[in-house]
Amino acid sequence: MTVATEKQQQTAQLSPVPLQQTVEFRNVSKFYGDVLGVNRVNLVIPPGITSLVGPNGSGKTTLMNLVTGLIRPTCGDVRVLGLTPGDPEQFFRLVGYCTQFDSFGKSVTGRQFVEYGLKLQGYSAPHVKALAHEAIARVNLLEAADRKIAGYSKGMRQRIRLAQSIAHRPSVLVLDEPLNGLDPMARAETLDLFQQLGSEGLHVIISSHILHEVDQISDQVILLSYGYVVAEGKIKGVRDEVKEHPMQILIRCDKPSLLAARAFGCEAVVEAKLVEPDGHRGAGVLIRTRDADGFFLSLNQIVLGDNIQLESVAPADDDVLAVYQYLIGSEGGGE
Amino acid sequence: MSSLAIPRPNASQWDLWRSQAGAILSVELRKNFITKRGFWIYLLALAPAAIIWLHSIVSLRRPDFTGHPFSKDIEILAGIFQIFFLRPAVYFGCVGIFTYLFRGEVVERTLHYYFLSPVRREVLVAGKYLAGLITAAFFFCGSIALCFTGMYAHFPTHEIRAYLLDGPGIGHLFAYVGITFLACMAYGALFLWLGIRYKNPIIPAVVLLFWESFNIFLPAWLKKASILYYLRSLTPVEPHFYGPGALVGGVADPASASVAIVSLFAITSVLLLLASSELKRSEISYSSD
Numbered sequence: 001m002t003v004a005t006e007k008q009q010q011t012a013q014l015s016p017v018p019l020q021q022t023v024e025f026r027n028v029s030k031f032y033g034d035v036l037g038v039n040r041v042n043l044v045i046p047p048g049i050t051s052l053v054g055p056n057g058s059g060k061t062t063l064m065n066l067v068t069g070l071i072r073p074t075c076g077d078v079r080v081l082g083l084t085p086g087d088p089e090q091f092f093r094l095v096g097y098c099t100q101f102d103s104f105g106k107s108v109t110g111r112q113f114v115e116y117g118l119k120l121q122g123y124s125a126p127h128v129k130a131l132a133h134e135a136i137a138r139v140n141l142l143e144a145a146d147r148k149i150a151g152y153s154k155g156m157r158q159r160i161r162l163a164q165s166i167a168h169r170p171s172v173l174v175l176d177e178p179l180n181g182l183d184p185m186a187r188a189e190t191l192d193l194f195q196q197l198g199s200e201g202l203h204v205i206i207s208s209h210i211l212h213e214v215d216q217i218s219d220q221v222i223l224l225s226y227g228y229v230v231a232e233g234k235i236k237g238v239r240d241e242v243k244e245h246p247m248q249i250l251i252r253c254d255k256p257s258l259l260a261a262r263a264f265g266c267e268a269v270v271e272a273k274l275v276e277p278d279g280h281r282g283a284g285v286l287i288r289t290r291d292a293d294g295f296f297l298s299l300n301q302i303v304l305g306d307n308i309q310l311e312s313v314a315p316a317d318d319d320v321l322a323v324y325q326y327l328i329g330s331e332g333g334g335e
Numbered sequence: 336m337s338s339l340a341i342p343r344p345n346a347s348q349w350d351l352w353r354s355q356a357g358a359i360l361s362v363e364l365r366k367n368f369i370t371k372r373g374f375w376i377y378l379l380a381l382a383p384a385a386i387i388w389l390h391s392i393v394s395l396r397r398p399d400f401t402g403h404p405f406s407k408d409i410e411i412l413a414g415i416f417q418i419f420f421l422r423p424a425v426y427f428g429c430v431g432i433f434t435y436l437f438r439g440e441v442v443e444r445t446l447h448y449y450f451l452s453p454v455r456r457e458v459l460v461a462g463k464y465l466a467g468l469i470t471a472a473f474f475f476c477g478s479i480a481l482c483f484t485g486m487y488a489h490f491p492t493h494e495i496r497a498y499l500l501d502g503p504g505i506g507h508l509f510a511y512v513g514i515t516f517l518a519c520m521a522y523g524a525l526f527l528w529l530g531i532r533y534k535n536p537i538i539p540a541v542v543l544l545f546w547e548s549f550n551i552f553l554p555a556w557l558k559k560a561s562i563l564y565y566l567r568s569l570t571p572v573e574p575h576f577y578g579p580g581a582l583v584g585g586v587a588d589p590a591s592a593s594v595a596i597v598s599l600f601a602i603t604s605v606l607l608l609l610a611s612s613e614l615k616r617s618e619i620s621y622s623s624d
Contacts, residue, residue, distance in 0.1 A: 068451060092452055096451075117448065121452065122453070
């Protein structure tokens with residue numbers, strides 16, 4: 001828990017991005033009657049791709065609904081690029097939200113659905129057509145655009161909702177489980193689209209339980225548990241802050257037994273375990289250490305002293321899933 | 336984000352509100368004007384017209400038929416209008432049309448699309464209310480016009496002409512259609528608000544019907560806290576009620592036409608403001624609905 005508090009304070013104080021260009025939570029709590037949604041959340045989310053990670057009921061959707069004004073905080077303040085949902089005409093020109101609600105108007109086609117959102121934005125008819133076409137093309141759904149949504153597959157419905165949320169070219173895009181229902185091909189295309197949007201300077205806030213995919217594209221992560229932010233920042237940085245949990249390093253080399261024996265002599269090493277060869281990769285040693293920097297210094301000496309040929313040295317748990325398991329003790333899932 | 340150079344809309348506030356209300360109106364009319372769900376409303380609106388026209392057609396086919404005199408049918412239509420048309424028909428028709436405008440969005444889990452668009456909640460209320468009003472007015476104003484024409488269709492032409500052209504007939508027709516429109520306007524605003532305020536608006540609707548029907552036993556100033564009081568103050572013909580009908584028919588100390596119309600507009604405005612205010616406080620929580 002200390003990870004979050006210190007990190008949040010650092011982020012709030014030291015964020016290099018002006019607050020007018022961030023999504024900001026100031027001491028935000030949300031209770032549904034007696035039930036806690038989120039509690040005392042302080043966050044400053046800069047542009048780029050930010051992932052919300054946490055198990056069911058951890059508060060991911062609550063945070064997203066707070067950002068977009070679908071619910072109001074019980075206390076505290078949420079600002080998006082300096083605006084609040086109380087001024088919808090400015091706010092929702094800058095914000096797009098692809099929710100999890102899989103519902104649409106009756107007898108509406110995909111194109112009509114996207115166009116209707118744009119009409120409410122106040123665009124003229126030709127611009128509505130052009131923007132809708134552009135958004136539908138970006139989610140690769142042009143062929144089905146003039147069919148009724150009622151006949152769409154789950155993945156197509158997911159993509160048409162995504163198209164509607166990006167059609168007006170928002171600066172902040174909030175996506176609740178956007179990869180749900182997508183086949184591997186569509187998932188890869190969608191992740192590419194998110195990366196493209198993130199590189200264009202948008203805030204892309206994603207919740208997902210497909211951790212390894214989100215991990216690949218995220219600039220920063222926010223880990224949630226039981227309504228609290230337990231850690232946030234760049235995944236490497238968050239991992240480094242989890243001092244109380246040993247870090248795992250997988251070293252593949254030509255003399256794994258010797259390396260394991262030598263590694264036991266290092267003060268920083270908690271455990272050394274031999275690893276079988278894996279496909280083209282040779283055997284190795286899985287090291288668990290509380291002081292990665294200290295171990296790497298010792299490793300240099302061992303390698304030079306015993307003439308060990310290294311094949312690879314890589315963190316074995318420097319991803320969202322591992323940090324998540326350390327902090328939350330769960331593999332989590334969608335909210 | 337794109338190669339297309341499309342500027343953000345930069346219309347004036349009023350132009351934006353008008354275009355947004357227009358977009359909402361067109362979609363809501365498409366969604367709600369004719370639906371399977373609304374079958375009972377159309378039946379409620381058109382049943383009296385169908386019965387009256389059936390009566391006229393039967394009368395026309397039987398030359399020996401000696402029905403009521405013209406003046407009696409004028410009074411019968413006034414009775415039907417007050418006892419059946421204003422209360423159960425327009426009242427429950429408006430319950431069905433207007434409460435569903437927002438409650439239906441919650442049931443179908445589509446309200447968030449509006450809440451996530453750059454539309455002020457007041458504009459959303461206005462757009463949806465107009466769609467409901469057009470629907471209700473089309474069916475109920477159309478129905479009372481059909482009732483009016485059907486009521487006198489079996490009379491000889493010279494009697495009809497005398498009533499319409501030399502008598503108060505045209506005035507009566509406009510009055511009935513106008514009162515029906517005002518009823519849709521005021522009850523529509525009431526049930527739009529109740530549809531936002533309550534998860535089950537039927538219960539308050541029934542309580543209010545009871546109030547509207549039986550507040551004659553209350554002091555004079557409380558009688559005026561009723562939409563029906565002002566609507567009935569405008570009726571062009573005051574029918575004579577007998578027996579139990581006298582309890583719910585007739586209006587003592589009616590308001591003047593101008594006071595009644597202004598009051599109905601004022602009530603509608605207050606109710607729409609309440610609806611907007613309620614909607615502004617609303618959050619999306621489909622699971623609890």
